[in-house]
Amino acid sequence: MEWIDFFFSRVAGLRSWRNQGDRLNEAPPISAVGRGSYG
Numbered sequence: 001m002e003w004i005d006f007f008f009s010r011v012a013g014l015r016s017w018r019n020q021g022d023r024l025n026e027a028p029p030i031s032a033v034g035r036g037s038y039g
Helices: 002-019 030-034
Strands: none
Touching: none
């Protein structure tokens, strides 16, 4: 179940990151996504 939480957290993180208007094509740091900072 951990991978599911990680997957959805990462998807939400990517959406939040793109909504900020950042031009970076890189995903948020794995550690930050794991803590839910972006979700």
